[in-house]
Amino acid sequence: MTNQRPVIGVLALQGDVREHAAMLERAGARAVAVRRPEELAGVDGLVLPGGESTTMSRLLGVFELLDPLRERLREGMPAFGSCAGMILLARQVLDGRPDQEQLDALDVVVRRNAFGRQVDSFEGDLDVTGLDGGPLHAVFIRAPWVEKAGDGVDVLARIPHTSEAGAAADRIVAVRQGTVLATAFHPELTGDERVHRLFVGIVQET
Numbered sequence: 579m580t581n582q583r584p585v586i587g588v589l590a591l592q593g594d595v596r597e598h599a600a601m602l603e604r605a606g607a608r609a610v611a612v613r614r615p616e617e618l619a620g621v622d623g624l625v626l627p628g629g630e631s632t633t634m635s636r637l638l639g640v641f642e643l644l645d646p647l648r649e650r651l652r653e654g655m656p657a658f659g660s661c662a663g664m665i666l667l668a669r670q671v672l673d674g675r676p677d678q679e680q681l682d683a684l685d686v687v688v689r690r691n692a693f694g695r696q697v698d699s700f701e702g703d704l705d706v707t708g709l710d711g712g713p714l715h716a717v718f719i720r721a722p723w724v725e726k727a728g729d730g731v732d733v734l735a736r737i738p739h740t741s742e743a744g745a746a747a748d749r750i751v752a753v754r755q756g757t758v759l760a761t762a763f764h765p766e767l768t769g770d771e772r773v774h775r776l777f778v779g780i781v782q783e784t
């Protein structure tokens with residue numbers, strides 16, 4: 579579907595739905611909210627925003643989206659998960675709730691609230707593979723990190739070695755596996771739509 583304006587859904591159960599939609603529009607897509615299976619059926623790709631992965635996992639069940647979403651991901655629908663969205667897309671979560679559901683669309687193990695309770699939120703500049711135009715300013719909010727990535731997963735960004743990084747230095751915070759993209763941070767909050775552009779490009783190529 580190269581060169582067309584793709585229709586990209588934003589999972590609208592929780593989180594920065596409007597912000598993601600605005601960034602997608604700026605990046606050349608048409609954004610629609612997805613809350614029902616019929617809405618999911620009509621999109622070319624899906625953004626899963628941040629929020630609380632335990633709650634979002636429960637709401638996916640309540641809104642009867644869990645099976646249709648798994649099915650579309652299995653069929654290759656492109657998806658971009660930010661923060662809690664990254665957790666949902668992962669194969670496995672550490673420090674999650676035993677009953678939280680995984681979509682298993684990314685061959686990664688993520689650690690929830692990985693940066694520790696003292697570090698609720700922080701910001702920093704990251705080099706992200708595939709983004710032109712210099713480092714990306716990234717906002718982390720009770721963020722996960724990728725503890726382990728499978729062979730088919732491209733690591734796009736890691737926490738840099740700085741004096742304050744401590745045990746977080748080198749941790750993986752952005753990944754791509756085929757048509758599935760995920761960031762531990764919130765690119766919808768900084769006014770820089772490069773990550774959304776990358777995702778719109780993935781959808782157009784699919």
Ligand SMILES: NC(=O)CC[C@H](N)C(=O)O
Nearest residue numbers: 628629630631661662720
């Ligand atoms: N900003 C976020 O999405 C936070 C994620 C949240 N800590 C979770 O476990 O799902």
